[in-house]
Amino acid sequence: MISPNSGVITGANYNQDNRTVTADLxxxxxxxxxxxxxxxxxRTTNDPERNNLxxxxxxxxxxxxxxxxxxxxxxxxxxxxxx
Numbered sequence: 001m002i003s004p005n006s007g008v009i010t011g012a013n014y015n016q017d018n019r020t021v022t023a024d025l026x027x028x029x030x031x032x033x034x035x036x037x038x039x040x041x042x043r044t045t046n047d048p049e050r051n052n053l054x055x056x057x058x059x060x061x062x063x064x065x066x067x068x069x070x071x072x073x074x075x076x077x078x079x080x081x082x083x
Contacts (some may be wrong), residue, residue, distance in 0.1 A: 023069050025067075025071055026067070026068060026071075029064050029067065029068055030068070033060065033064040034061060034064055034065070035062070037057040037058075037060050037061035037064065038061065040053060040054065040057035041054055041057050041058060041061070044057070
């Protein structure tokens with residue numbers, strides 16, 4: 001079964017091989033977005049004047065993780081139970 005969608009849109013369609021798209025997305029998001037938002041969260045934790053910035057970073061980080069999990073799906077190295 002092939003989805004009419006391609007690229008990142010096929011993330012939830014595990015019947016179509018889109019590893020190159022999701023691998024690039026994973027590397028960019030994890031290397032840039034997750035790392036930078038984590039840095040902002042750590043640097044603003046004890047600064048009440050930067051609370052809004054910290055909350056924005058938390059929202060962006062949650063969005064980035066949602067995007068990664070929605071487009072990547074299950075790990076390529078994981079095996080179904082019983083194997």
